[in-house]
Amino acid sequence: MTKPPNSKELLLDEEEIRNLMNEYCYAIDSGDFVTFAKLFQNAEWIAEGKKPSNESANNIIIYQDGTPKTKHTITNISINVDETRKKATAHSYVTVYQGTSDFPLQAIFSGDYFDEFKNINEIWHFSKREIRNSITGDMTAHLKIPSLTIPSAKDKMK
Numbered sequence: 001m002t003k004p005p006n007s008k009e010l011l012l013d014e015e016e017i018r019n020l021m022n023e024y025c026y027a028i029d030s031g032d033f034v035t036f037a038k039l040f041q042n043a044e045w046i047a048e049g050k051k052p053s054n055e056s057a058n059n060i061i062i063y064q065d066g067t068p069k070t071k072h073t074i075t076n077i078s079i080n081v082d083e084t085r086k087k088a089t090a091h092s093y094v095t096v097y098q099g100t101s102d103f104p105l106q107a108i109f110s111g112d113y114f115d116e117f118k119n120i121n122e123i124w125h126f127s128k129r130e131i132r133n134s135i136t137g138d139m140t141a142h143l144k145i146p147s148l149t150i151p152s153a154k155d156k157m158k
Contacts, residue, residue, distance in 0.1 A: 024072070028070065140156065
């Protein structure tokens with residue numbers, strides 16, 4: 001019989017999971033797609049009920065400094081680790097800001113992340129990230145074809 005986890009173990013698990021969630025934001029915003037790929041090498045990434053096509057992998061616009069000029073911020077983070085400490089779920093709000101020399105700083109996306117994690121050999125990994133409840137702004141300075149990545153996004157703004 002497995003004994004229930006103690007509060008210290010749960011706090012450490014939650015911190016490791018929160019760090020993974022933040023690492024995703026840092027990877028995207030710094031243009032570190034090697035880290036992004038590692039985070040999701042054994043995980044699903046779903047946007048509005050659809051898995052992005054292979055074309056969407058090269059959909060992000062990268063600027064001269066090697067970044068997409070974005071800041072992904074996650075708030076209202078709720079993490080739940082199961083009593084076996086082998087699986088966990090998380091829910092958070094996400095807002096993406098972007099600003100370039102010819103695109104004024106603004107929120108270009110807001111939505112919810114619904115995440116699932118698995119613990120393999122005492123190391124937490126993403127097993128699924130699902131983006132829901134999208135509110136999209138002008139994503140045309142961030143994605144070549146916004147609807148390839150976020151189905152409800154407009155490909156051209158008026």
